[in-house]
Amino acid sequence: MEMADLTEKTLAAERKYTGKIISVDLLDIELPDGRKAKREVIRHGNAVAILARRPDGKFVFVKQYRKAAEEALIEVIAGGLEPGEDPIEGAKRETAEETGYEVTSIKFLTTIICTPGYCEERARRATARNASTSISRNCPRRHTPRTRIRTRTSIPSSSPRPRSKTPSATARSLTPRHCPPGFAGRSQSRNGHELEITVES
Numbered sequence: 001m002e003m004a005d006l007t008e009k010t011l012a013a014e015r016k017y018t019g020k021i022i023s024v025d026l027l028d029i030e031l032p033d034g035r036k037a038k039r040e041v042i043r044h045g046n047a048v049a050i051l052a053r054r055p056d057g058k059f060v061f062v063k064q065y066r067k068a069a070e071e072a073l074i075e076v077i078a079g080g081l082e083p084g085e086d087p088i089e090g091a092k093r094e095t096a097e098e099t100g101y102e103v104t105s106i107k108f109l110t111t112i113i114c115t116p117g118y119c120e121e122r123a124r125r126a127t128a129r130n131a132s133t134s135i136s137r138n139c140p141r142r143h144t145p146r147t148r149i150r151t152r153t154s155i156p157s158s159s160p161r162p163r164s165k166t167p168s169a170t171a172r173s174l175t176p177r178h179c180p181p182g183f184a185g186r187s188q189s190r191n192g193h194e195l196e197i198t199v200e201s
Helices: 087-099
Strands: 009-018 023-030 036-043 047-053 059-066 071-075 077-080 103-113 122-130 147-153 184-189 194-200
Touching: 047 087, 047 103, 059 077, 059 087, 077 087, 087 103, 087 122
Parallel strands: 047 122, 147 194
Antiparallel strands: 009 023, 023 036, 047 059, 047 077, 059 071, 059 147, 103 122, 184 194
């Protein structure tokens, strides 16, 4: 069975806003059935997101306050690519800038369109292995300094709940009060710039 053509043809585009990070366009479009409509589209550069793991098995996250969400979130390492920048080099740069760790190996998994309903941004998802120690505490950052999060799995042998089959089950954007069912987060402040979360099932 032949698939229907769902393409929406752009008839005109008007730039409504130009900011430091994003721009917003208002598009006049023609739907496949000939009807006319409008679309609001956010223009934003592409990005990389890295699930980084140290040799000791701990994952490295970053914590920062997100104004749009009005709370501090724990996230994988991520950031925008510079125009024309190679994604591998961008992933290494973002990891060093945000955490101070050096990437020793990297593997790209897929590319996703983050919010295709209104934004064109594409993000390359990757896994990486980091050096066991930070290369610099004073590495240059383009962003507000972020907390490093090192997450590990600790599952008691007597636990009646099913064990995770892979350590990557801990690689989630968790905060102590946003743990999924079956998990309990314990946070321990170390020096005001580091936080370790042990996730137990």
